[in-house]
Amino acid sequence: MPVRRPYLAALLTVAVAGVGLTACTEQKKDAASSDGAVQINASDSACELSKTTFAAGPVNFTVSNKGSKTTEVYVYAAEDKIVTERENIGPGTKATITAEIKAGEYEVACKPGMVGDGIRQKITVTGDAAQAKTDPRLTAAVAAYRTYVQEQADATIPLVRKFADAVKAGDLEAAKAAFAPSRTGWERTEPVAESFGDIDPKTDTREDGLEPGQEWTGWHKLEKSLWADGAITDADKKLADQLVADLTDWQKVVGSAEITATSMANGAKELLDEVATGKVTGEEDRYSHTDLPDFNANVEGALKAYQLLKPVVAEQDAELAKTLDQEFAAIQALLAKYNQGGTWTSYDKVGESERKAFSDAVNALAEPLSKLAAATVVK
Template sequence: MSARRSTAATLLTLAVATAALAGCSQKKDDKTAADAVKVNATDTACEVSRTTFPAGHVSIDIANKGSKVTEVYVYAAGDKIVTERENIGPGTKATVTAEIKAGTYEVACKPGMVGDGIRQRITVTGDSSAAPADPRLTAAVDSYRAYVQGQADATVPAVEAFAAAINAGDLEKAKSLFAPSRTGWERTEPVAESFGDV
Protein backbone atom coordinates (compact mmCIF):
# COMPACT_ATOMS: atom_id res chain seq x y z
CA MET A 1 0.00 0.00 0.00
CA SER A 2 1.38 3.41 -0.93
CA ALA A 3 2.16 5.99 1.74
CA ARG A 4 -0.66 8.19 0.38
CA ARG A 5 -3.23 5.37 0.65
CA SER A 6 -2.00 4.44 4.11
CA THR A 7 -2.35 8.05 5.30
CA ALA A 8 -5.83 8.32 3.75
CA ALA A 9 -6.93 5.07 5.43
CA THR A 10 -5.58 6.25 8.78
CA LEU A 11 -7.35 9.58 8.46
CA LEU A 12 -10.62 7.87 7.49
CA THR A 13 -10.36 5.53 10.49
CA LEU A 14 -9.71 8.48 12.83
CA ALA A 15 -12.66 10.40 11.36
CA VAL A 16 -15.04 7.45 11.85
CA ALA A 17 -13.80 6.86 15.41
CA THR A 18 -14.14 10.56 16.25
CA ALA A 19 -17.67 10.67 14.85
CA ALA A 20 -18.63 7.56 16.84
CA LEU A 21 -17.20 9.00 20.06
CA ALA A 22 -18.90 12.32 19.42
CA GLY A 23 -22.20 10.48 18.93
CA CYS A 24 -21.77 8.64 22.23
CA SER A 25 -20.83 11.86 23.98
CA GLN A 26 -23.82 13.66 22.49
CA LYS A 27 -26.20 10.91 23.67
CA LYS A 28 -24.73 11.09 27.18
CA ASP A 29 -24.94 14.92 27.19
CA ASP A 30 -28.54 14.77 25.93
CA LYS A 31 -29.45 12.30 28.71
CA THR A 32 -27.75 14.46 31.35
CA ALA A 33 -29.57 17.55 30.07
CA ALA A 34 -32.90 15.70 30.06
CA ASP A 35 -32.38 14.51 33.65
CA ALA A 36 -31.35 17.94 34.94
CA VAL A 37 -33.59 19.88 37.29
CA LYS A 38 -34.23 23.24 35.67
CA VAL A 39 -34.53 26.48 37.63
CA ASN A 40 -35.89 29.63 36.00
CA ALA A 41 -34.93 32.57 38.19
CA THR A 42 -36.59 35.95 37.72
CA ASP A 43 -36.79 39.09 39.82
CA THR A 44 -40.01 37.81 41.44
CA ALA A 45 -40.03 34.01 41.05
CA CYS A 46 -37.96 30.85 41.45
CA GLU A 47 -39.51 28.20 39.20
CA VAL A 48 -38.22 24.65 39.66
CA SER A 49 -39.09 22.18 36.88
CA ARG A 50 -39.46 19.23 39.26
CA THR A 51 -40.13 19.41 42.97
CA THR A 52 -39.56 15.66 43.46
CA PHE A 53 -36.62 13.71 42.07
CA PRO A 54 -34.38 10.77 43.04
CA ALA A 55 -31.42 11.06 45.39
CA GLY A 56 -27.93 10.87 43.98
CA HIS A 57 -25.93 12.96 41.54
CA VAL A 58 -28.20 15.87 40.58
CA SER A 59 -27.55 18.42 37.87
CA ILE A 60 -29.33 21.77 38.23
CA ASP A 61 -29.57 23.96 35.12
CA ILE A 62 -30.21 27.59 36.05
CA ALA A 63 -31.46 30.31 33.71
CA ASN A 64 -31.58 33.88 34.99
CA LYS A 65 -34.53 35.42 33.18
CA GLY A 66 -34.62 38.46 35.46
CA SER A 67 -33.03 41.90 35.27
CA LYS A 68 -30.75 41.46 38.32
CA VAL A 69 -27.68 39.35 39.02
CA THR A 70 -28.87 36.35 41.02
CA GLU A 71 -27.64 33.35 42.96
CA VAL A 72 -29.27 29.98 43.56
CA TYR A 73 -28.90 27.80 46.66
CA VAL A 74 -30.11 24.35 47.68
CA TYR A 75 -30.68 24.41 51.44
CA ALA A 76 -31.11 21.50 53.83
CA ALA A 77 -32.83 21.97 57.22
CA GLY A 78 -31.52 24.95 59.16
CA ASP A 79 -30.36 26.63 55.94
CA LYS A 80 -27.36 24.33 55.66
CA ILE A 81 -26.00 24.92 52.16
CA VAL A 82 -25.94 21.74 50.07
CA THR A 83 -24.81 23.52 46.91
CA GLU A 84 -24.88 27.02 45.48
CA ARG A 85 -24.09 29.10 42.40
CA GLU A 86 -23.45 32.83 42.69
CA ASN A 87 -23.14 35.74 40.25
CA ILE A 88 -25.51 34.55 37.52
CA GLY A 89 -25.99 37.59 35.33
CA PRO A 90 -29.28 38.59 33.69
CA GLY A 91 -29.93 36.52 30.57
CA THR A 92 -27.21 33.99 31.40
CA LYS A 93 -27.24 30.33 32.37
CA ALA A 94 -25.25 28.19 34.79
CA THR A 95 -25.16 24.56 35.86
CA VAL A 96 -24.40 23.24 39.32
CA THR A 97 -24.10 19.59 40.35
CA ALA A 98 -24.24 17.95 43.75
CA GLU A 99 -24.78 14.65 45.49
CA ILE A 100 -28.12 15.14 47.23
CA LYS A 101 -29.39 12.59 49.74
CA ALA A 102 -33.04 11.72 50.31
CA GLY A 103 -34.86 14.37 52.29
CA THR A 104 -36.65 17.69 52.11
CA TYR A 105 -34.83 20.79 50.88
CA GLU A 106 -35.47 24.29 49.60
CA VAL A 107 -34.20 25.86 46.39
CA ALA A 108 -33.67 29.60 46.89
CA CYS A 109 -33.20 32.18 44.14
CA LYS A 110 -31.78 35.49 45.37
CA PRO A 111 -32.34 38.32 42.87
CA GLY A 112 -29.79 41.04 43.56
CA MET A 113 -27.92 38.43 45.66
CA VAL A 114 -29.53 39.67 48.88
CA GLY A 115 -31.95 38.43 51.49
CA ASP A 116 -33.37 34.98 52.18
CA GLY A 117 -34.41 34.50 48.57
CA ILE A 118 -37.54 33.29 46.84
CA ARG A 119 -37.88 29.68 47.94
CA GLN A 120 -39.32 26.51 46.47
CA ARG A 121 -39.63 23.34 48.57
CA ILE A 122 -38.31 20.12 46.96
CA THR A 123 -38.36 16.47 48.00
CA VAL A 124 -35.52 14.10 47.16
CA THR A 125 -36.59 10.46 47.26
CA GLY A 126 -34.78 7.15 47.62
CA ASP A 127 -32.43 5.42 50.00
CA SER A 128 -30.91 7.89 52.43
CA SER A 129 -28.50 5.39 53.98
CA ALA A 130 -24.89 6.33 53.48
CA ALA A 131 -22.57 4.11 51.47
CA PRO A 132 -19.38 3.02 53.24
CA ALA A 133 -16.86 5.85 53.18
CA ASP A 134 -14.01 5.52 50.69
CA PRO A 135 -10.79 6.06 52.70
CA ARG A 136 -9.28 8.00 49.78
CA LEU A 137 -12.16 10.46 49.86
CA THR A 138 -11.91 10.76 53.63
CA ALA A 139 -8.19 11.53 53.31
CA ALA A 140 -8.86 14.08 50.55
CA VAL A 141 -11.54 15.84 52.62
CA ASP A 142 -9.28 15.87 55.70
CA SER A 143 -6.44 17.33 53.64
CA TYR A 144 -8.69 19.99 52.14
CA ARG A 145 -10.11 20.83 55.57
CA ALA A 146 -6.56 21.39 56.86
CA TYR A 147 -5.81 23.59 53.84
CA VAL A 148 -8.94 25.70 54.39
CA GLN A 149 -8.17 26.07 58.09
CA GLY A 150 -4.65 27.23 57.22
CA GLN A 151 -6.05 29.80 54.80
CA ALA A 152 -8.52 31.01 57.43
CA ASP A 153 -5.78 31.28 60.07
CA ALA A 154 -3.64 33.35 57.68
CA THR A 155 -6.60 35.52 56.64
CA VAL A 156 -7.68 36.68 60.12
CA PRO A 157 -4.57 38.87 60.79
CA ALA A 158 -4.78 40.33 57.28
CA VAL A 159 -8.44 41.27 57.77
CA GLU A 160 -7.67 42.73 61.19
CA ALA A 161 -4.89 44.90 59.68
CA PHE A 162 -7.25 46.04 56.91
CA ALA A 163 -10.00 46.89 59.45
CA ALA A 164 -7.50 48.76 61.65
CA ALA A 165 -6.44 50.90 58.67
CA ILE A 166 -10.10 51.68 57.90
CA ASN A 167 -10.82 52.55 61.54
CA ALA A 168 -7.72 54.80 61.66
CA GLY A 169 -8.90 56.61 58.51
CA ASP A 170 -5.76 55.60 56.59
CA LEU A 171 -7.37 55.08 53.18
CA GLU A 172 -4.12 54.51 51.27
CA LYS A 173 -2.98 51.82 53.69
CA ALA A 174 -6.46 50.23 53.59
CA LYS A 175 -6.31 50.15 49.79
CA SER A 176 -2.96 48.34 49.90
CA LEU A 177 -4.29 45.81 52.46
CA PHE A 178 -7.64 45.07 50.79
CA ALA A 179 -6.48 42.45 48.26
CA PRO A 180 -4.30 40.54 50.77
CA SER A 181 -7.24 40.47 53.20
CA ARG A 182 -9.28 38.49 50.63
CA THR A 183 -6.62 36.06 49.41
CA GLY A 184 -7.55 33.13 51.65
CA TRP A 185 -11.25 33.47 50.84
CA GLU A 186 -10.63 33.75 47.10
CA ARG A 187 -8.42 30.64 47.19
CA THR A 188 -10.94 28.45 48.96
CA GLU A 189 -14.45 29.66 48.08
CA PRO A 190 -14.67 28.60 44.38
CA VAL A 191 -13.34 25.11 45.16
CA ALA A 192 -15.64 24.75 48.17
CA GLU A 193 -18.65 25.49 45.94
CA SER A 194 -17.71 22.67 43.59
CA PHE A 195 -17.79 20.08 46.40
CA GLY A 196 -21.50 20.41 47.20
CA ASP A 197 -22.14 18.51 50.44
CA VAL A 198 -18.95 16.39 50.44
Protein backbone atom coordinates in the same frame (compact mmCIF):
# COMPACT_ATOMS: atom_id res chain seq x y z
CA MET B 1 -18.67 40.84 48.33
CA PRO B 2 -21.97 39.27 49.09
CA VAL B 3 -24.62 38.16 46.77
CA ARG B 4 -22.89 34.93 46.39
CA ARG B 5 -21.93 31.81 46.18
CA PRO B 6 -21.05 28.50 48.47
CA TYR B 7 -18.87 25.96 47.53
CA LEU B 8 -19.19 23.48 49.82
CA ALA B 9 -21.77 22.20 51.76
CA ALA B 10 -23.46 19.30 50.25
CA LEU B 11 -25.03 20.07 46.90
CA LEU B 12 -28.33 19.80 45.59
CA THR B 13 -31.05 19.76 43.24
CA VAL B 14 -33.98 21.86 43.46
CA ALA B 15 -37.59 22.48 44.01
CA VAL B 16 -40.45 24.66 43.23
CA ALA B 17 -40.78 28.22 44.17
CA GLY B 18 -44.24 29.23 44.85
CA VAL B 19 -45.08 32.32 42.87
CA GLY B 20 -47.38 32.03 39.89
CA LEU B 21 -47.47 28.26 39.65
CA THR B 22 -49.62 28.46 36.54
CA ALA B 23 -46.85 27.36 34.24
CA CYS B 24 -47.60 27.38 30.58
CA THR B 25 -47.34 24.25 28.49
CA GLU B 26 -43.98 25.31 27.09
CA GLN B 27 -42.54 25.75 30.58
CA LYS B 28 -43.77 22.32 31.62
CA LYS B 29 -42.16 20.88 28.55
CA ASP B 30 -38.87 22.53 29.47
CA ALA B 31 -39.14 21.10 32.97
CA ALA B 32 -38.92 17.55 31.68
CA SER B 33 -35.22 17.24 31.07
CA SER B 34 -34.29 14.43 28.72
CA ASP B 35 -31.03 13.69 30.58
CA GLY B 36 -32.75 13.26 33.96
CA ALA B 37 -31.59 16.61 35.32
CA VAL B 38 -33.77 18.62 37.65
CA GLN B 39 -34.93 21.55 35.54
CA ILE B 40 -35.36 24.99 37.11
CA ASN B 41 -37.25 27.56 35.07
CA ALA B 42 -36.51 30.95 36.63
CA SER B 43 -38.20 34.22 35.71
CA ASP B 44 -38.63 37.64 37.28
CA SER B 45 -41.60 36.38 39.30
CA ALA B 46 -41.29 32.60 39.53
CA CYS B 47 -38.96 29.70 40.18
CA GLU B 48 -40.44 26.48 38.81
CA LEU B 49 -38.80 23.10 39.31
CA SER B 50 -39.45 19.76 37.71
CA LYS B 51 -39.18 17.97 41.09
CA THR B 52 -39.60 18.88 44.73
CA THR B 53 -38.64 15.44 46.01
CA PHE B 54 -35.67 13.41 44.82
CA ALA B 55 -33.03 10.96 46.00
CA ALA B 56 -29.82 11.92 47.77
CA GLY B 57 -26.49 11.66 46.01
CA PRO B 58 -25.07 13.21 42.83
CA VAL B 59 -27.65 15.26 40.95
CA ASN B 60 -27.58 17.29 37.76
CA PHE B 61 -29.77 20.33 37.55
CA THR B 62 -30.21 22.93 34.87
CA VAL B 63 -31.32 26.51 35.43
CA SER B 64 -32.99 28.38 32.56
CA ASN B 65 -33.40 32.11 33.12
CA LYS B 66 -36.53 33.10 31.24
CA GLY B 67 -36.76 36.52 32.90
CA SER B 68 -35.42 39.97 32.09
CA LYS B 69 -33.07 40.16 35.09
CA THR B 70 -29.84 38.38 35.92
CA THR B 71 -30.65 35.78 38.53
CA GLU B 72 -29.02 33.36 40.95
CA VAL B 73 -30.17 30.16 42.61
CA TYR B 74 -29.45 29.08 46.18
CA VAL B 75 -30.13 25.92 48.11
CA TYR B 76 -30.40 26.52 51.85
CA ALA B 77 -30.25 24.14 54.78
CA ALA B 78 -31.56 25.14 58.23
CA GLU B 79 -30.89 28.72 59.34
CA ASP B 80 -30.11 29.73 55.77
CA LYS B 81 -26.83 27.85 55.68
CA ILE B 82 -25.88 27.80 52.02
CA VAL B 83 -25.61 24.34 50.53
CA THR B 84 -24.88 25.51 47.01
CA GLU B 85 -25.53 28.36 44.64
CA ARG B 86 -24.99 29.64 41.15
CA GLU B 87 -24.79 33.37 40.48
CA ASN B 88 -24.92 35.63 37.48
CA ILE B 89 -27.26 33.64 35.26
CA GLY B 90 -28.11 36.18 32.60
CA PRO B 91 -31.50 36.61 30.90
CA GLY B 92 -32.05 33.98 28.23
CA THR B 93 -29.11 31.84 29.39
CA LYS B 94 -28.75 28.48 31.11
CA ALA B 95 -26.46 27.12 33.79
CA THR B 96 -25.89 23.45 34.62
CA ILE B 97 -24.56 22.28 37.96
CA THR B 98 -23.59 18.81 39.12
CA ALA B 99 -24.16 18.60 42.84
CA GLU B 100 -24.29 16.17 45.72
CA ILE B 101 -26.77 16.52 48.54
CA LYS B 102 -27.61 14.48 51.59
CA ALA B 103 -31.06 13.39 52.69
CA GLY B 104 -33.00 16.10 54.49
CA GLU B 105 -35.23 19.15 54.18
CA TYR B 106 -34.01 22.23 52.26
CA GLU B 107 -35.23 25.41 50.64
CA VAL B 108 -34.50 26.58 47.12
CA ALA B 109 -34.38 30.30 46.37
CA CYS B 110 -34.33 31.96 42.97
CA LYS B 111 -33.20 35.60 43.23
CA PRO B 112 -34.09 37.73 40.19
CA GLY B 113 -31.87 40.78 40.23
CA MET B 114 -29.64 38.87 42.69
CA VAL B 115 -31.19 40.68 45.67
CA GLY B 116 -33.39 39.86 48.63
CA ASP B 117 -34.42 36.53 50.11
CA GLY B 118 -35.60 35.18 46.77
CA ILE B 119 -38.63 33.21 45.67
CA ARG B 120 -38.52 30.15 47.92
CA GLN B 121 -39.86 26.62 47.98
CA LYS B 122 -39.24 23.67 50.28
CA ILE B 123 -37.72 20.49 48.86
CA THR B 124 -37.21 17.03 50.30
CA VAL B 125 -34.17 14.86 49.60
CA THR B 126 -34.68 11.19 50.41
CA GLY B 127 -32.41 8.19 50.94
CA ASP B 128 -28.80 7.88 52.05
CA ALA B 129 -26.08 9.62 50.05
CA ALA B 130 -23.57 7.26 51.65
CA GLN B 131 -24.92 4.55 49.34
CA ALA B 132 -23.56 6.45 46.36
CA LYS B 133 -20.41 5.18 44.70
CA THR B 134 -17.33 6.67 46.33
CA ASP B 135 -13.68 6.81 45.40
CA PRO B 136 -11.10 6.84 48.20
CA ARG B 137 -9.14 9.46 46.25
CA LEU B 138 -12.10 11.83 46.46
CA THR B 139 -12.44 11.15 50.18
CA ALA B 140 -8.78 12.06 50.58
CA ALA B 141 -9.24 15.19 48.43
CA VAL B 142 -12.11 16.40 50.61
CA ALA B 143 -10.08 15.80 53.79
CA ALA B 144 -7.08 17.65 52.37
CA TYR B 145 -9.24 20.53 51.23
CA ARG B 146 -10.86 20.78 54.64
CA THR B 147 -7.38 21.08 56.14
CA TYR B 148 -6.50 23.77 53.58
CA VAL B 149 -9.61 25.81 54.39
CA GLN B 150 -8.85 25.70 58.11
CA GLU B 151 -5.23 26.69 57.48
CA GLN B 152 -6.34 29.70 55.47
CA ALA B 153 -8.71 30.80 58.23
CA ASP B 154 -6.03 30.33 60.89
CA ALA B 155 -3.51 32.35 58.86
CA THR B 156 -6.03 35.17 58.33
CA ILE B 157 -6.52 36.03 62.01
CA PRO B 158 -3.03 37.43 62.77
CA LEU B 159 -3.09 39.38 59.50
CA VAL B 160 -6.49 40.92 60.18
CA ARG B 161 -5.38 41.75 63.73
CA LYS B 162 -2.38 43.59 62.27
CA PHE B 163 -4.75 45.52 60.01
CA ALA B 164 -7.11 46.28 62.88
CA ASP B 165 -4.27 47.39 65.17
CA ALA B 166 -3.10 49.89 62.55
CA VAL B 167 -6.65 51.25 62.20
CA LYS B 168 -7.02 51.58 65.96
CA ALA B 169 -3.65 53.33 66.18
CA GLY B 170 -4.84 55.84 63.57
CA ASP B 171 -1.91 54.89 61.33
CA LEU B 172 -3.36 55.46 57.87
CA GLU B 173 -0.39 54.19 55.85
CA ALA B 174 0.15 51.08 57.98
CA ALA B 175 -3.54 50.24 57.73
CA LYS B 176 -3.44 50.63 53.94
CA ALA B 177 -0.42 48.32 53.71
CA ALA B 178 -2.11 45.67 55.86
CA PHE B 179 -5.49 45.76 54.10
CA ALA B 180 -4.89 43.46 51.10
CA PRO B 181 -2.81 40.81 52.94
CA SER B 182 -5.56 40.49 55.54
CA ARG B 183 -7.97 39.36 52.80
CA THR B 184 -5.91 36.65 51.10
CA GLY B 185 -7.05 33.59 53.09
CA TRP B 186 -10.68 34.68 52.83
CA GLU B 187 -10.44 35.19 49.06
CA ARG B 188 -8.87 31.76 48.55
CA THR B 189 -11.74 29.99 50.29
CA GLU B 190 -14.62 32.45 49.93
CA PRO B 191 -17.33 30.01 48.80
CA VAL B 192 -16.78 27.99 51.97
CA ALA B 193 -16.95 31.12 54.09
CA GLU B 194 -20.16 32.13 52.39
CA SER B 195 -21.85 28.88 53.29
CA PHE B 196 -22.21 30.40 56.75
CA GLY B 197 -24.80 32.94 55.74
CA ASP B 198 -24.32 35.56 58.46
CA ILE B 199 -20.53 36.00 58.33
CA ASP B 200 -19.99 37.16 54.75
CA PRO B 201 -22.51 40.05 54.91
CA LYS B 202 -20.79 41.40 58.04
CA THR B 203 -17.24 41.19 56.73
CA ASP B 204 -17.15 41.52 52.94
CA THR B 205 -20.16 43.53 51.76
CA ARG B 206 -19.71 46.43 49.38
CA GLU B 207 -21.82 49.51 49.91
CA ASP B 208 -24.04 48.78 46.90
CA GLY B 209 -24.59 45.22 48.13
CA LEU B 210 -26.28 46.18 51.39
CA GLU B 211 -29.74 44.82 52.07
CA PRO B 212 -32.40 47.30 53.31
CA GLY B 213 -31.69 48.16 56.94
CA GLN B 214 -28.30 46.43 56.97
CA GLU B 215 -25.49 48.27 58.74
CA TRP B 216 -22.33 48.55 56.64
CA THR B 217 -19.43 46.86 58.41
CA GLY B 218 -16.32 44.95 57.44
CA TRP B 219 -13.36 45.34 55.13
CA HIS B 220 -14.92 47.54 52.49
CA LYS B 221 -16.35 50.08 54.93
CA LEU B 222 -12.86 50.49 56.36
CA GLU B 223 -11.39 50.54 52.86
CA LYS B 224 -13.56 53.54 52.00
CA SER B 225 -12.44 55.39 55.13
CA LEU B 226 -8.76 54.75 54.41
CA TRP B 227 -8.67 55.61 50.71
CA ALA B 228 -11.73 57.67 49.84
CA ASP B 229 -12.10 59.65 53.08
CA GLY B 230 -8.42 59.61 54.04
CA ALA B 231 -9.26 59.56 57.74
CA ILE B 232 -9.84 57.05 60.52
CA THR B 233 -12.76 57.79 62.85
CA ASP B 234 -13.59 56.40 66.28
CA ALA B 235 -16.38 54.43 64.59
CA ASP B 236 -13.81 52.87 62.26
CA LYS B 237 -11.75 51.75 65.25
CA LYS B 238 -14.79 49.94 66.64
CA LEU B 239 -15.44 48.38 63.23
CA ALA B 240 -11.85 47.11 63.16
CA ASP B 241 -12.45 45.22 66.41
CA GLN B 242 -15.74 43.90 65.05
CA LEU B 243 -14.00 42.65 61.89
CA VAL B 244 -11.53 40.68 64.00
CA ALA B 245 -14.38 39.23 66.07
CA ASP B 246 -16.44 38.26 63.02
CA LEU B 247 -13.50 36.59 61.30
CA THR B 248 -12.59 34.78 64.50
CA ASP B 249 -16.13 33.38 64.47
CA TRP B 250 -15.47 32.21 60.89
CA GLN B 251 -12.20 30.59 61.96
CA LYS B 252 -14.02 28.65 64.69
CA VAL B 253 -16.83 27.29 62.52
CA VAL B 254 -15.17 26.79 59.13
CA GLY B 255 -14.03 23.30 60.11
CA SER B 256 -17.67 22.25 60.39
CA ALA B 257 -18.51 23.26 56.82
CA GLU B 258 -20.02 20.48 54.78
CA ILE B 259 -17.66 19.76 51.90
CA THR B 260 -17.98 17.28 49.06
CA ALA B 261 -15.97 16.69 45.91
CA THR B 262 -18.67 18.34 43.82
CA SER B 263 -18.91 21.33 46.15
CA MET B 264 -15.14 21.77 45.87
CA ALA B 265 -15.45 21.77 42.08
CA ASN B 266 -18.43 24.12 42.03
CA GLY B 267 -16.63 26.38 44.49
CA ALA B 268 -13.65 26.61 42.16
CA LYS B 269 -15.99 27.83 39.42
CA GLU B 270 -17.57 30.29 41.84
CA LEU B 271 -14.16 31.77 42.61
CA LEU B 272 -13.66 32.44 38.90
CA ASP B 273 -17.12 34.00 38.76
CA GLU B 274 -16.03 36.27 41.61
CA VAL B 275 -13.09 37.40 39.52
CA ALA B 276 -15.26 38.03 36.48
CA THR B 277 -17.93 40.04 38.30
CA GLY B 278 -15.83 41.93 40.84
CA LYS B 279 -12.10 41.89 40.28
CA VAL B 280 -11.76 42.31 36.51
CA THR B 281 -14.29 45.13 36.61
CA GLY B 282 -12.51 46.88 39.49
CA GLU B 283 -15.68 46.92 41.58
CA GLU B 284 -14.49 44.78 44.49
CA ASP B 285 -11.74 47.04 45.83
CA ARG B 286 -12.94 50.24 44.23
CA TYR B 287 -11.26 52.59 46.70
CA SER B 288 -7.91 50.84 47.29
CA HIS B 289 -7.52 49.34 43.80
CA THR B 290 -6.07 46.20 45.42
CA ASP B 291 -8.09 43.98 43.08
CA LEU B 292 -5.12 42.04 41.71
CA PRO B 293 -4.03 40.34 44.95
CA ASP B 294 -7.68 39.36 45.52
CA PHE B 295 -7.85 38.12 41.92
CA ASN B 296 -4.71 36.07 42.47
CA ALA B 297 -6.04 34.59 45.71
CA ASN B 298 -9.27 33.53 43.97
CA VAL B 299 -7.23 31.76 41.29
CA GLU B 300 -5.01 30.09 43.90
CA GLY B 301 -8.05 28.79 45.76
CA ALA B 302 -9.64 27.43 42.59
CA LEU B 303 -6.36 25.80 41.57
CA LYS B 304 -5.99 24.12 44.96
CA ALA B 305 -9.42 22.52 44.68
CA TYR B 306 -8.70 21.35 41.14
CA GLN B 307 -5.29 19.91 42.02
CA LEU B 308 -6.77 17.85 44.84
CA LEU B 309 -9.48 16.48 42.55
CA LYS B 310 -7.20 16.01 39.55
CA PRO B 311 -6.30 12.30 40.06
CA VAL B 312 -9.93 11.35 39.52
CA VAL B 313 -10.68 14.05 36.95
CA ALA B 314 -7.69 13.11 34.78
CA GLU B 315 -8.81 9.49 34.76
CA GLN B 316 -12.42 10.27 33.89
CA ASP B 317 -11.80 13.15 31.47
CA ALA B 318 -8.16 13.42 30.43
CA GLU B 319 -8.88 16.15 27.88
CA LEU B 320 -10.57 18.32 30.50
CA ALA B 321 -7.62 17.94 32.86
CA LYS B 322 -5.22 18.90 30.07
CA THR B 323 -7.25 22.00 29.24
CA LEU B 324 -7.49 23.05 32.88
CA ASP B 325 -3.74 22.65 33.34
CA GLN B 326 -3.13 24.90 30.35
CA GLU B 327 -5.65 27.58 31.31
CA PHE B 328 -4.55 27.76 34.95
CA ALA B 329 -0.95 28.15 33.79
CA ALA B 330 -1.95 30.89 31.35
CA ILE B 331 -3.85 32.97 33.88
CA GLN B 332 -1.10 32.61 36.48
CA ALA B 333 1.51 33.75 33.94
CA LEU B 334 -0.64 36.78 33.10
CA LEU B 335 -1.04 37.71 36.76
CA ALA B 336 2.70 37.32 37.41
CA LYS B 337 3.42 40.22 35.05
CA TYR B 338 1.69 42.55 37.51
CA ASN B 339 3.56 41.40 40.62
CA GLN B 340 7.02 42.84 41.10
CA GLY B 341 8.81 41.52 44.18
CA GLY B 342 5.55 40.93 46.01
CA THR B 343 4.09 44.32 45.12
CA TRP B 344 0.99 44.24 42.95
CA THR B 345 0.17 46.87 40.37
CA SER B 346 -2.62 49.16 41.51
CA TYR B 347 -5.65 48.26 39.42
CA ASP B 348 -6.35 51.86 38.46
CA LYS B 349 -3.07 51.66 36.52
CA VAL B 350 -4.32 48.72 34.45
CA GLY B 351 -5.67 49.91 31.10
CA GLU B 352 -8.80 48.76 29.29
CA SER B 353 -6.93 46.54 26.84
CA GLU B 354 -5.14 44.84 29.75
CA ARG B 355 -8.42 44.36 31.59
CA LYS B 356 -9.81 42.79 28.43
CA ALA B 357 -6.88 40.34 28.46
CA PHE B 358 -7.71 39.45 32.06
CA SER B 359 -11.37 38.98 31.15
CA ASP B 360 -10.48 36.73 28.22
CA ALA B 361 -8.21 34.61 30.42
CA VAL B 362 -10.90 34.26 33.08
CA ASN B 363 -13.50 33.23 30.50
CA ALA B 364 -11.09 30.72 28.94
CA LEU B 365 -10.63 29.07 32.35
CA ALA B 366 -14.21 29.38 33.58
CA GLU B 367 -15.72 27.40 30.69
CA PRO B 368 -13.78 24.15 31.30
CA LEU B 369 -13.92 24.73 35.05
CA SER B 370 -17.72 24.56 34.83
CA LYS B 371 -17.30 20.89 33.78
CA LEU B 372 -15.11 19.96 36.74
CA ALA B 373 -17.91 18.87 39.07
CA ALA B 374 -19.33 16.40 36.52
CA ALA B 375 -15.87 14.85 36.16
CA THR B 376 -15.72 14.10 39.88
CA VAL B 377 -18.84 11.90 39.85
CA VAL B 378 -17.60 8.33 39.81
CA LYS B 379 -19.43 6.29 37.22
